[in-house]
Amino acid sequence: MKKFFALALSLMMAFSLVACGSGNTPAASAGSATGSAEGSAAVSDANVGVFYYSFSDTYISSVRTALDAQLEAAGLKYQDYDGNSNQTTQNEQIDTAITSGTTLLIVNLVTSGSSDSAAAIAEKAKTAGIPVIFFNRAVEEDGKEGTVLGAYDNIAFVGTDAPEAGHMQGQMIGQYVVDNYDAMDLNGDGKISYAMFKGDASNVEAIYRTQYGVEDANTIIEAAGKPALTYFDASNTDGFQLDLQGNWSAQAANEYMTTNLSQYTEANGNMIELIICNNDNMAEGCISALNAAGYNLGSGQDGKTIPVFGVDATDSAKQLIADGKMTGTIKQDADGMAEAITYLASNAAAGKDLMDSTDSYTKDTANNLNNKIFIAYQAYSG
Incomplete structure (x- = not known):
């Protein structure tokens, strides 16, 4: 420099x-x-x-x-x-x-x-x-x-070294879950249900973030004697939702999350309790959907906050973290x-x-x- x-x-x-x-x-x-x-x-x-x-x-x-x-x-x-x-x-x-x-x-x-x-x-x-x-x-x-x-x-x-962001995000998520397990377990079933937003199917960064964001988190969680994370939709064997346009967009994530929240709720006992996104754009889209459903309204506001993690540390993501609406990100x-x-x-x-x-x-x-x-x-x- x-x-x-x-x-x-x-x-x-x-x-x-x-x-x-x-x-x-x-x-x-x-x-x-x-x-x-x-x-x-x-x-x-x-x-x-x-x-x-x-x-x-x-x-x-x-x-x-x-x-x-x-x-x-x-x-x-x-x-x-x-x-x-x-x-x-x-x-x-x-x-x-x-x-x-x-x-x-x-x-x-x-x-x-x-x-x-x-x-x-x-x-x-x-x-x-x-x-x-x-x-x-x-x-x-x-x-x-x-x-x-x-x-x-x-x-x-x-x-960047493609796997690095996934490893770092997984470690951040794993430690957060261990530290906040009981508060995150909204339906009291003893496990944490997560949603994953991949972005671009062929992008090597997205592939490694999807893999290690969960794998590394589970390594930490299981070492602490807790059950591994569970993908919220058992019928989705991929374990992620994909931006079909490959644009990593807030809009695609918002649409997916809005649909998710119409089916997976606290009232139904199957609430999504953790959201992992491969970039901050998708994290912002998820937060908008959560806001509309009464979650993640920010520090000092009524309602519960679902932990949301992203990658990039964009200015808008940093502001969401400062406002108490987003939990963490990995700075690119x-x-x-x-x-x-x-x-x-x-x-x-x-x-x-x-x-x-x-x-x-x-x-x-x-x-x-x-x-x-x-x-x-x-x-x-x-």
């Missing part, structure tokens, strides 16, 4: 801001600044294309805000593109950007965990002779690590991710290797991928 801020400071001191043209399409937005600690011609000539899977995703919006600010501080001209959850749209945007003179691709892949989709974009970058930095959404399937990231010298990934560090991306982008703009002077970052050493940076998660409960 010190290296980045030193570079950013020298960039801002050496050059003044200049304006850049606006995007040509509604799906793009632009920003710029100039400067360089070394290789000023390279930095001033840099033209960065940043491709987001969807502007509407709350967490991705926080990354976009942070990344826009840090690219400007580093003196890098950039343009943002909204893939609108469509891989074909994103591919076409990348083609157009390369034709228009983009010198660096920063890509939040629409089809998460697809080595085919990622390889196609990497090949476009390789053919154009420009670097590509993937971020946030996995570019390779489990067991295929290095298929894309090891096939092109001028490529990198900045994201948008600022840290933006900082690492900008550091690599600054290396590229200065004519350096993408991974120059990045030894301080955590890498995927298990798969011997020095060009894969992990940004750590953090537990957050207020």
Whole structure:
């Protein structure tokens, strides 16, 4: 981090801001600044294309805000593109950007965990002779690590270690349940019934969060001599409810939870007593449904609170936790991710290797991928 801020400071001191043209399409937005600690011609000539899977995703919006600010501080001209959850749209945007003179691709892949989709974009970058930095959404399937990231010298990934959030969430939930077991057991049957909201079926983050959020919680709960968590709907053998659009949306979670609460109630003796969500958007949707049913009204309000856990630590989730409506979340560090991306982008703009002077970052050493940076998660409960 010190290296980045030193570079950013020298960039801002050496050059003044200049304006850049606006995007040509509604799906793009632009920003710029100039400067360089070394290789000023390279930095001033840099033209960065940043491709987001969807502007509407709350967490991705926080990354976009942070990344826009840090690219400007580093003196890098950039343009943002909204893939609108469509891989074909994103591919076409990348083609157009390369034709228009983009010198660096920063890509939040629409089809998460697809080595085919990622390889196609990497090949476009390789053919154009420009670097590509993937971020946030996995570019390779489990067991295929290095298929894309090891096939092109001028490529990198900045994201998270997928299982980590699930493990951390599971540990947070497990300890909370042990500490509050009797209060949570609303129907007095000696066990805790939970609902799980997965998000995207193929997303590796969603897969691991779904698995470890429950498994790790049960390890702690059973070690304390309590029965393992029980999924609320015995007829659902998957053990989760899925956003069929793959958007991790508050709306989908709200609709599911509203339906759940029409059938599973304290009066019926089968109340859902714990809610686990793979992101904060879905947690917010569940809380809205709970509010409508008279639960989770906040600190100092009448009524009971069903523990709700999410992932991302968005600003709105933090406020819900502060208000006593949500129990906890796992912070996915948008600022840290933006900082690492900008550091690599600054290396590229200065004519350096993408991974120059990045030894301080955590890498995927298990798969011997020095060009894969992990940004750590953090537990957050207020």
